[in-house]
Amino acid sequence: NEVTQHAHPDGSMRTIAPLLLLVGAASAFTTNAARLATPRVAASVRMGLVEELVSALPTTEPIKAALAAVPLPDELVTGLAVAPYAVVAALVLRTAFERLLVPVLCSSGSAEQEGSLKSQQYTRGRKLGGGNYGAVYEGFKGDEDEPSVVIKETSQKAELVDGNLANFGLSELYMNQKLMLCGQGGNIAKFQGHYYYGGDLCMVYQREGELTLADALKGKDFPYNVEEALTGKESGEESLELQAKLIRKMAGQVFGALDGIHSWSVVHRDVKGANLVLSDREKRFKLIDFGAACDTASGTNYDPRIQVFDKEFGPPEADLYKATNGQEGGFVVGAGGKFDVYCAGLLVLQMCFPPLRGPNGVKRFKAAIVNYDYDLAAWRESVEGTKGYAEGVEILDNNGGWKLLAGCLKESPGQRISSSAAASSGFCRA
Numbered sequence: 001n002e003v004t005q006h007a008h009p010d011g012s013m014r015t016i017a018p019l020l021l022l023v024g025a026a027s028a029f030t031t032n033a034a035r036l037a038t039p040r041v042a043a044s045v046r047m048g049l050v051e052e053l054v055s056a057l058p059t060t061e062p063i064k065a066a067l068a069a070v071p072l073p074d075e076l077v078t079g080l081a082v083a084p085y086a087v088v089a090a091l092v093l094r095t096a097f098e099r100l101l102v103p104v105l106c107s108s109g110s111a112e113q114e115g116s117l118k119s120q121q122y123t124r125g126r127k128l129g130g131g132n133y134g135a136v137y138e139g140f141k142g143d144e145d146e147p148s149v150v151i152k153e154t155s156q157k158a159e160l161v162d163g164n165l166a167n168f169g170l171s172e173l174y175m176n177q178k179l180m181l182c183g184q185g186g187n188i189a190k191f192q193g194h195y196y197y198g199g200d201l202c203m204v205y206q207r208e209g210e211l212t213l214a215d216a217l218k219g220k221d222f223p224y225n226v227e228e229a230l231t232g233k234e235s236g237e238e239s240l241e242l243q244a245k246l247i248r249k250m251a252g253q254v255f256g257a258l259d260g261i262h263s264w265s266v267v268h269r270d271v272k273g274a275n276l277v278l279s280d281r282e283k284r285f286k287l288i289d290f291g292a293a294c295d296t297a298s299g300t301n302y303d304p305r306i307q308v309f310d311k312e313f314g315p316p317e318a319d320l321y322k323a324t325n326g327q328e329g330g331f332v333v334g335a336g337g338k339f340d341v342y343c344a345g346l347l348v349l350q351m352c353f354p355p356l357r358g359p360n361g362v363k364r365f366k367a368a369i370v371n372y373d374y375d376l377a378a379w380r381e382s383v384e385g386t387k388g389y390a391e392g393v394e395i396l397d398n399n400g401g402w403k404l405l406a407g408c409l410k411e412s413p414g415q416r417i418s419s420s421a422a423a424s425s426g427f428c429r430a
């Protein structure tokens with residue numbers, strides 16, 4: 001049972017426990033010491049430590065010597081000489097946090113263990129969605145009048161997928177716990193915790209809002225229908241400039257959210273309009289639905305034999321996997337988040353071109369781009385002059401959008417740009 005083991009690294013728990021104890025003891029000691037010492041004593045002890053550390057680093061001298069040529073204050077020279085070490089230390093700490101601490105802190109999903117929340121506190125409201133995995137409801141916390149949470153109820157048991165064991169419920173729990181620990185609450189629907197009820201795993205999220213990006217795209221007045229939610233004001237104006245401004249804002253939010261989760265090794269693998277919810281409070285779209293996501297740092301929910309991809313929104317490697325019955329294609333671990341980058345590129349296309357928003361829009365685009373051998377410029381020429389495409393072409397032309405899309409929509413995942421490069425592209429910096 002590989003998946004469950006990844007989600008519950010009991011073995012690593014034993015090895016890490018003493019380490020945790022040590023870190024805890026050290027931090028308790030320093031906290032207490034700091035409370036007892038006067039600020040001045042504390043500061044001089046800290047300075048002393050820094051000086052010791054600096055003198056212990058043999059190679060700061062060449063850096064200092066090089067900097068001596070420039071007239072700089074001494075403190076700055078010392079600071080610059082230590083900077084490379086600080087960068088390395090920060091990287092090491094970040095990696096240690098992700099690889100050692102996060103798996104331990106997240107290993108809470110198990111029938112015997114209690115959840116982090118109490119089931120008596122929550123009442124189900126309106127049903128929002130459902131499938132063979134379970135169902136999603138609006139939820140009331142305590143005796144509140146308006147539903148403030150969303151409850152996703154799913155099986156806590158592993159299931160057989162094409163003859164292999166998978167546990168999507170527990171991996172969704174893991175991804176949410178990890179991403180919240182890693183400060184991603186602005187990029188994903190805020191996860192509040194979980195409980196067990198009647199044998200089901202119930203995950204509780206902050207209810208972010210009514211509308212998903214898929215809902216918004218269905219509106220005849222898209223993107224004006226999200227102007228107020230995104231900017232806080234409704235101008236009543238209709239112009240190409242306003243359309244471009246809103247689309248660029250949304251593109252920035254989608255790639256920004258992906259950049260955030262990718263920087264912590266989580267690949268969503270089901271990016272589409274229905275899995276981006278508009279947060280009224282934060283005036284932005286946030287990622288939801290991490291049932292298909294995998295964590296390439298711990299291997300959680302990654303099994304090459306289990307590839308459950310959206311039929312419509314998957315990138316070329318997902319379509320190839322389906323078309324060849326698993327003989328070719330599939331998620332490329334080494335390319336990481338570039339799986340999601342393709343899907344986000346499709347979303348930007350939908351934002352720009354109304355004909356791609358209908359039920360078979362994305363499917364038609366995919367068939368066409370295969371015909372043009374993934375040459376986006378050739379596809380563009382083929383739609384120019386066709387009804388429904390003129391404005392989108394202009395929006396992309398005026399703001400460097402074609403360059404961004406060409407980078408996202410490459411056939412080979414390794415050749416696509418990263419979510420981080422996409423998020424900082426000119427098109428997304430509206």
Ligand SMILES: Nc1ncnc2c1ncn2[C@@H]1O[C@H](COP(=O)(O)OP(=O)(O)OP(=O)(O)O)[C@@H](O)[C@H]1O
Nearest residue numbers: 128129130136150189205206207208209274288289
């Ligand atoms: N935190 C949230 N705030 C507001 N709405 C949410 C939230 N989480 C989920 N929803 C709504 O519930 C729907 C279903 O949630 P989710 O995508 O997690 O489940 P799913 O497995 O895709 O279910 P389905 O296949 O029925 O869409 C979303 O499309 C969205 O409309």
Ligand SMILES: [Mg+2]
Nearest residue numbers: 274275288289
């Ligand atoms: Mg969904």
